[in-house]
Amino acid sequence: MPAVSNTTRFNTDPFNTWKSAFRECTKLASKIIEKQKDNETDERLNIWCTKGEDKEFGRYCIAGAIAGRHYGLTYKDNPVKLNNINDFDWLKDQYDENTRDIR
Template identity: 35%
Template sequence: MTGFDAVLLSYDEPQADLLHTRLTHVLGRPVKRLHGVRGMRRAYRLTAELVDAEQFFLSDGDFAIDEDFSVGEVEPLADGVAMRVWQAANPVNGLVYGYGGLKLIRRTALREMGQAVDVLAALPGRVEFCRQTAGVTRFNQSPFHAWKAGFRECAMLARGSEYGMTDASAQERIDAWKASSTGDFAAYAAAGALDGLDFAQAVGRDPERFEAINDPAWLLQHFAVLRDEQAVAG
């Protein structure tokens, strides 16, 4: 059994149950679950109340951890580090970076989290990005989920990375999202990227309106309006 507690945070991901079982197997310990909480910031904060230790693994409901992830080699976070993020492979565009990756996070940092659109960017303390790839972010489980991933990520990249990413790096990732062409529902991810860029251009300077990208109900409605309403259910 690992020395870290673990939580899988899910909302409506079709494969969340399967990926929860996979995470439990790889980590070698029971993984707690928080599901269906409305409000992304509130959901992340609530994960801190499920664990019994200061540092714990946090996984999104669409993250598929590698079977050979070396959990026994994971070192605790150093003083001043709020979160470590392992890279995840993107199934529709070949990118490999922190988007959707496994996290080791401090309970106190979540409790003291500030305000940011990219919710975890507001943790008090440094964020450590690990070069190791820990798995695949399987967001492309339906047309809507693929579209939502492209929409949210490109809207945030276009508005300006809250993790200090350079404009050139952000543009490279935007271009890759726009060119998504492999894997299930890749065309929806590419369409979401374009729609997210339009959204950022239209309301990027209005924080209250831009915050809609963290509202699942608004995202579903926006998808139905912009794209094929019949595709919502996959």
């Protein structure tokens, strides 16, 4: 994998951490990113879904990643459903449903 080109600080609070992981993993799992390399995409997706539980908001990150992976795989051929990742009210509802056991 190439060197890191930038760093994004997304773990600012539980919701924004979950939301960022969900959105990124939906895109990775659905393979909608143009010219992505499947092996790199799969590696990134695995890292999102398994690493960092010990970090601040790590459990929210992993929960969002796993939910996003499931959503992306389920709706990979449905652009209308995939576009929900840009609806922040919808994302808040998903967060509320998916994090009951974490809070």
